[in-house]
Amino acid sequence: MAGDADKLNARFAAGDAVRFTERPGGCVANLRVADHTAVVALQGAQVLSFVPGGLGEVLWLSPLARLGAGKAVRGGIPVCWPWFGPHPHEASKPAHGFVRARNWSVTEVAGDGDEARIALAFEDFDARLEALWPHKAALQIEVTLGETLRVALTTRNTGVAPFSLTQALHTYLRVGDIAEVRVEGLEGSPYIDQLQAGRVGKSSRPIVIDGEVDRIYQDTADRVCVHDGAKGRVIEITKTGSRSTVVWNPWIEKSVRLGDMGEDGYRRMVCVETANAGRDAVMLEPGARHTLSLAIRAHRG
Ligand code: BG6
Numbered sequence: 001m002a003g004d005a006d007k008l009n010a011r012f013a014a015g016d017a018v019r020f021t022e023r024p025g026g027c028v029a030n031l032r033v034a035d036h037t038a039v040v041a042l043q044g045a046q047v048l049s050f051v052p053g054g055l056g057e058v059l060w061l062s063p064l065a066r067l068g069a070g071k072a073v074r075g076g077i078p079v080c081w082p083w084f085g086p087h088p089h090e091a092s093k094p095a096h097g098f099v100r101a102r103n104w105s106v107t108e109v110a111g112d113g114d115e116a117r118i119a120l121a122f123e124d125f126d127a128r129l130e131a132l133w134p135h136k137a138a139l140q141i142e143v144t145l146g147e148t149l150r151v152a153l154t155t156r157n158t159g160v161a162p163f164s165l166t167q168a169l170h171t172y173l174r175v176g177d178i179a180e181v182r183v184e185g186l187e188g189s190p191y192i193d194q195l196q197a198g199r200v201g202k203s204s205r206p207i208v209i210d211g212e213v214d215r216i217y218q219d220t221a222d223r224v225c226v227h228d229g230a231k232g233r234v235i236e237i238t239k240t241g242s243r244s245t246v247v248w249n250p251w252i253e254k255s256v257r258l259g260d261m262g263e264d265g266y267r268r269m270v271c272v273e274t275a276n277a278g279r280d281a282v283m284l285e286p287g288a289r290h291t292l293s294l295a296i297r298a299h300r301g
Pocket of ligand 1: 072085095096170194214215246248258273
């Protein structure tokens with residue numbers, strides 16, 4: 001019997017631009033154009049890898065990450081939706097919402113020599129999900145690979161009542177050594193310090209990370225640069241439809257608690273998350289839509 005990957009390859013036939021393969025626990029789409037590659041899992045519509053030609057892997061993925069384990073995969077770009085972080089009133093509901101651990105459906109693939117693209121949808125708000133979130137929505141994610149990787153998450157309110165939404169494209173960036181990393185672009189933006197009971201802080205300096213960091217920057221500009229001294233590389237993230245940026249590194253003790261960061265994972269990653277979180281929630285009227293998008297590129301520097 002044909003597996004999911006075979007069926008998807010037969011149905012979408014996008015040649016070398018997008019090929020589906022099976023991995024233990026789930027199916028992934030492999031995007032390729034020129035010498036750039038990306039991998040997108042159907043679970044969570046989660047980008048797992050982005051390698052712009054000659055510049056090495058840009059995303060961090062835990063060596064312990066497993067598809068199909070019924071929980072989020074640690075690394076890549078998890079989609080947090082329709083709430084960011086713990087549920088605002090009910091601690092028993094899953095952190096960062098429920099779409100990151102569920103399978104999405106492929107709706108479109110395309111490749112034209114300059115770009116490779118895949119679109120996935122999540123629309124199946126069955127009775128079980130209603131207990132978690134009593135609204136109706138259609139979600140679409142589009143991942144486009146070229147020299148730059150673009151990810152766009154569109155939410156449409158298909159119900160009869162307005163709802164408010166917090167969300168993130170929770171990007172794990174791979175770095176050579178966290179001790180030589182500088183995050184620029186958030187200077188002067190107020191942040192909610194999640195490690196200090198939500199105290200508000202502000203700094204005029206680029207961020208350096210030498211301990212646990214968990215901050216929701218509000219009213220952020222559309223561009224953040226991660227300078228990675230050890231790799232001699234700069235990763236630039238630009239965004240639209242997002243007013244918050246989350247910067248997160250669990251450091252040592254929290255890594256032990258999380259259990260899936262790998263031995264020295266915290267030294268090799270930093271999350272710069274394109275978000276609408278905290279007071280930057282998005283309100284959607286029936287029929288209205290909102291797109292949260294990011295573009296990531298890397299260059300030597
Ligand atoms: C970050 C949050 O976005 O995600 C952190 O700011 C959280 O507080 C982290 O610990 C990881 O969350 P999870 O649910 O993927 O372990």
